[in-house]
Amino acid sequence: GENVEQHPSTLSVQEGDSAVIKCTYSDSASNYFPWYKQELGKRPQLIIDIRSNVGEKKDQRIAVTLNKTAKHFSLHITETQPEDSAVYFCAASSGGSYIPTFGRGTSLIVHP
Amino acid sequence: DTGVSQDPRHKITKRGQNVTFRCDPISEHNRLYWYRQTLGQGPEFLTYFQNEAQLEKSRLLSDRFSAERPKGSFSTLEIQRTEQGDSAMYLCASSQATGDQPQHFGDGTRLSIL
Numbered sequence: 001g002e003n004v005e006q007h008p009s010t011l012s013v014q015e016g017d018s019a020v021i022k023c024t025y026s027d028s029a030s031n032y033f034p035w036y037k038q039e040l041g042k043r044p045q046l047i048i049d050i051r052s053n054v055g056e057k058k059d060q061r062i063a064v065t066l067n068k069t070a071k072h073f074s075l076h077i078t079e080t081q082p083e084d085s086a087v088y089f090c091a092a093s094s095g096g097s098y099i100p101t102f103g104r105g106t107s108l109i110v111h112p
Numbered sequence: 113d114t115g116v117s118q119d120p121r122h123k124i125t126k127r128g129q130n131v132t133f134r135c136d137p138i139s140e141h142n143r144l145y146w147y148r149q150t151l152g153q154g155p156e157f158l159t160y161f162q163n164e165a166q167l168e169k170s171r172l173l174s175d176r177f178s179a180e181r182p183k184g185s186f187s188t189l190e191i192q193r194t195e196q197g198d199s200a201m202y203l204c205a206s207s208q209a210t211g212d213q214p215q216h217f218g219d220g221t222r223l224s225i226l
Contacts, residue, residue: 043220046214051212098207098212099157100215102156
C-alpha cells in the first residue's frame with residue numbers, strides 16, 4: 001500500500017517568513033495530492049490540492065509543487081501570519097482507490 | 113450546504129461497552145469515509161462507502177468495528193466490546209464520486225474509554 005512521509009514534524013517561523021513542508025510517497029500510481037489544515041480542536045480542512053498532470057499550483061499565499069519522478073510534493077506558505085498556526089497534513093491517493101493516505105502532520109507555529 | 117455533521121461530539125464509556133456514532137454527509141456526496149485519528153497522527157483510514165455499498169475496509173480494522181450506510185445517506189460506526197486502545201477521535205468525511213475529489217470532514221467524535 002501507499003506510504004506517505006512528512007517532514008518536519010514541527011516548524012517554527014517568525015511572522016512574515018516563508019514555511020515549507022515536504023512529503024514523499026511510495027506508490028508511483030498515486031495521482032492526487034491534497035493538503036489539509038487542522039486547527040486545534042477543529043476538523044481538517046482542505047487548503048489546496050494538486051493532480052499528477054500538474055507540476056505546480058498556487059492560491060494566494062499558498063503553493064504546492066509536485067515532482068513525480070522523485071515522488072515528492074511540497075507545501076509553500078509565504079508571508080506567514082499567526083493565523084496560519086495549525087497542523088498541516090499532506091495526503092496521496094492512488095488512482096482508482098479514492099482512499100488518501102495521510103502523512104503524520106506538521107505543526108506550524110508562527111510567532112508574531 | 114450544512115457540511116458534514118457527526119454525533120455525538122464526545123463519548124465517554126467504560127471498557128467493554130458498545131458505542132455507536134453517526135455521520136451525516138453533505139447531501140450530494142456519494143462517498144463517505146470513516147477515519148480514526150490519535151494525537152500526533154494523521155487520519156487513519158477505517159472504511160469507505162459509495163452510496164450504500166461498503167467498498168473498502170482497512171485490514172487494521174478489528175471485527176469489533178462495523179459500519180453501515182443503509183440508505184446511502186447517513187452512516188453509523190459501531191464499536192463492540194470497547195478497549196482502552198479504541199480511545200481516539202473518529203472522523204467522518206464525504207466527497208463527490210467522480211474521480212479523486214477533496215474530502216470534507218466533520219468535527220469528529222472523541223471517544224474516551226475509562
